[in-house]
Amino acid sequence: MIQSPQPSQERAKRSSDYVDDVPLPPLRKPVYILLQDHDRAERLAQQLEFFGLGVHALATAEAFCAAMRGRLPAAIVMDVDFSGPGCGLLLAAQAQLGLDQAVPLLFFSLHETDTPTRLAAVRAGGQAFMTGTLEASSLLEKVEMLTNATQYDPFRVLIIDDSRTQALHTERVLNSAGMITRSLTEPIRAMAELADFQPDLIILDLYMPDCTGPELAKVIRHNDRYVSVPIIYLSAEDDLNKQLDAMSEGGDDFLTKPVRSRQLLTTVRNRAVRARHLKARMVRDSLTGLYNHTHILQLLEDCRLRARREQQPLSFAMLDIDHFKKINDRHGHPMGDRVIKSLALFLKQRLRKTDYIGRYGGEEFAIVLPNTPLSAAYKVLDEIRRRFAEIIYPAQPHDLHCTFSAGVVQLDQAHDALSMASAADEALYRAKHAGRNCVVRVDPA
Ligand SMILES: [Mg+2]
Structure with a gap:
């Protein structure tokens, strides 16, 4: 089922999610599909429903426009020749006009096409082009790809700093950019917090009462699971030698306080993006994208x-x-x-x-x-x-x-x-x- 994680006060209820009846997943936004051969579109829609995807096969341009006015879809699958040669291209382009955010658009042609048609498809906002036999699972794969590309999976950042004020400030900056944060003022609890929160990245203070940042970085690196989680030091320490010492103890970057919000965000984002790519290669199966x-x-x-x-x-x-x-x-x-x-x-x-x-x-x-x-x-x-x-x-x-x-x-x-x-x-x-x-x-x- 596609469900968002539930707040902890609902924990007791969660065990019954699957119990009452076997609920079909709450369908995500539907996909609109428009083919010259409407029967084929209907059959395809039915197949895609088996995957739990809501699909509307639309028979006419008018029905499509009405549907677009009613509800924006997760994606549009459009035959380039829907309702006349080349008309599908035009119709899809018109449908995107005036939208705040473009709807993922996938063009289809029954026959292999020439470059001008493909170019026209790109200009009409098409993000993918399929030809030949449209098969449910490969179509779904494309739709998944296109809709995931526009979906934002927020980064998770763990902040370890003995100063609650400093930690809160950092949290606020990162939250303003849509990142999920957690802060920890007692470094000694770091390993439990890491296991529970599974952050993409750690921001670490240099000087703390129980242990120093570099000591904690070493402890974190001793665990194979966290070898590649980026650690960014954030400290007022401006002695370059001390900064370099810290960096050589398992750190990836050093930001000196006061740090500009934009610099903090850019550093965190760049490191987190790379770490995610790396992690995906380590833990995912390449054929299916599932965990290995x-x-x-x-x-x-x-x-x-x-x-x-x-x-x-x-x-x-x-x-x-x-x-x-x-x-x-x-x-x-x-x-x-x-x-x-x-x-x-x-x-x-x-x-x-x-x-x-x-x-x-x-x-x-x-x-x-x-x-x-x-x-x-x-x-x-x-x-x-x-x-x-x-x-x-x-x-x-x-x-x-x-x-x-x-x-x-x-x-x-x-x-x-x-x-x-x-x-x-x-x-x-x-x-x-x-x-x-x-x-x-x-x-x-
Ligand atoms: Mg401190």
């Missing part, structure tokens, strides 16, 4: 500790695409990759923002569901399983359908991350033996 094997297990362990601390339920699931070898053998590896990517997208669309999804192995996925009891996790996964089986992959000589099997477990007293994973794997194995295309849950003894 190592990181999903790390996240499971983080969630396990939190679940214990907060006495909340935690579920964990393993999924495996059925007969995957056959798909590769019959249709080739590109089709196999497409199915893997489409299941990845499907899971991203269908699960909550607070759930963690990983690619565990070749065609195997792992999902961490915090604050979720087993019965609710089972229902959600079974609903996803049912829906996923309805997706059609255009292929020769016959269109392709795929299914997956899954095993799901809930955290119990004896579990650590690895034993929980192997219990889920065992349940998955049982699902395979029960004939595949099913979810097996392991109820606590």
Whole structure:
């Protein structure tokens, strides 16, 4: 489900998010789709609905204009020749006039096109161009890309400074630029705060009573997980030698107080952007963008500790695409990759923002569901399983359908991350033996 993280006072309620019924995700803004072949647009819309995306196939220019007046979509998919040769280009360009922010626009042409058409598409504000067979999962992938590009995921900055006044001032500057901050006046609590807050970047004071900034930087760097989190010193110290000493102890930058807001923001933003890129390469799988094997297990362990601390339920699931070898053998590896990517997208669309999804192995996925009891996790996964089986992959000589099997477990007293994973794997194995295309849950003894 797509849900924003909830404030802590609602924590008690969270465990029931999945319980009452299996809610479909609250749909994000819809996508408007306009093709010359309206039946095709309708079929595509239906396919995209399986991914949890709200899609309106619009049949006429008038219907499109009315829809645009009513509600701006997440994206527009427009056939260049909708309602006449080249008319789609014009219509899309007109629709963007007078908007505060352009709506992501994707052009489509049934046939391969010439450069002038593509140029016209760029001038009409098109951010992507697709030709040939429009397939739901590759279209969704494009839409995801375009809408994420315009989505802003705020940076998280941890400020460690014994002066509350200074920390508050820094927080205010960063907050004004939309960053999320937390400040800590007792450096001794830094490691717990890091684990809990998972900042993109740390701003560190040089002189504090319990320990110095460089000492703390060393402690932070001793933990593999935080080796690449940028540390920026912010201090009134203006002795260059002392600054350089501090920098050589695990720091990335040194800002001298008083610092201009703009300099602080630029430094923080540049460092944070680079750190995010680097981190994504370390923890994400390159085909699907999901977390990789190592990181999903790390996240499971983080969630396990939190679940214990907060006495909340935690579920964990393993999924495996059925007969995957056959798909590769019959249709080739590109089709196999497409199915893997489409299941990845499907899971991203269908699960909550607070759930963690990983690619565990070749065609195997792992999902961490915090604050979720087993019965609710089972229902959600079974609903996803049912829906996923309805997706059609255009292929020769016959269109392709795929299914997956899954095993799901809930955290119990004896579990650590690895034993929980192997219990889920065992349940998955049982699902395979029960004939595949099913979810097996392991109820606590
Ligand atoms: Mg100080």
